[in-house]
């Protein structure tokens with residue numbers, strides 16, 4: 001019997017927040033795999049702020065999704081048919097599966113994951129792309145030293161939770177910035193951050209002055225905008241500002257707002273460096289092994305926020321921009 005694949009395709013390039021009409025929900029038969037290809041039944045999809053950028057035209061670190069194509073998404077799933085020598089039915093894999101129920105892909109493009117070591121959604125968060133982003137951004141660019149004051153925005157999200165926890169492992173004092181009292185409580189009480197600032201309740205410039213009396217040695221920026229500007233006013237001498245993302249700007253309709261307080265870099269002999277995690281592809285294995293060790297030893301805690309049902313994809317993606325997720329936002333497409 002022919003298997004039907006349901007998919008979300010990009011119908012139009014959004015202006016501002018994506019609207020329901022920017023998507024088309026389609027059905028088509030699952031094609032037979034060619035030589036070297038596998039058929040993957042999609043189990044969980046990663047909801048990433050970057051997906052908003054992939055919907056825009058123009059040059060970036062990756063080609064835009066074309067109008068009419070299945071929306072790009074990282075996912076984990078189960079191999080159900082294989083013409084690739086390295087994978088057999090029953091194997092679980094991580095890769096660019098797309099917003100659909102079945103993906104037919106080159107076996108070379110997939111990474112095998114072990115559901116016995118960690119639940120599948122963890123491979124989209126702490127043991128996946130966001131965890132590696134935290135690892136390389138903090139350790140390679142932030143270069144933490146014991147006693148440093150590290151501030152991370154988006155602190156209760158997929159990347160931020162891991163940044164703060166690794167910084168604690170390295171002996172730093174960690175201050176998180178997040179929206180709302182529950183997220184602030186979570187990062188302090190459950191993840192061991194030293195303090196948290198609710199940017200929706202108080203002025204981040206005032207709060208950073210109180211929580212970082214000796215200044216900020218590393219600011220890991222996930223949000224951009226006014227919070228980046230606030231952090232720039234509180235840098236310590238020799239500070240490193242890590243530009244990981246700018247979610248506050250991704251749906252801007254009148255151009256992104258850049259930092260105004262950048263002269264603080266000059267005054268404090270500080271640096272501001274951007275990065276994309278794919279640049280570190282050659283070292284992913286090494287980092288994933290170290291992170292898996294920390295997770296197994298209870299030194300890292302991982303939280304996934306799981307929404308259910310492929311048909312709920314458009315609204316689930318928007319939860320990132322409404323701040324409705326705590327930990328890694330994942331969409332369950334098919335349970336095990």
Ligand SMILES: NC(=O)c1ccc[n+]([C@@H]2O[C@H](COP(=O)([O-])OP(=O)(O)OC[C@H]3O[C@@H](n4cnc5c(N)ncnc54)[C@H](OP(=O)(O)O)[C@@H]3O)[C@@H](O)[C@H]2O)c1
Nearest residue numbers: 049133154157158159178179222245246247248276277323
């Ligand atoms: N450079 C790379 O290679 C790389 C790789 C992965 C991710 N990233 C970036 O890392 C950042 C975090 O990604 P993630 O996957 O970990 O997402 P996330 O933090 O799990 O989810 C997004 C969070 O952003 C916050 N947010 C939304 N709108 C905001 C606004 N206007 N101002 C301030 N905060 C806002 C919300 O938290 P609150 O409730 O606290 O507002 C929301 O929960 C994003 O900017 C993403 O693009 C970069």
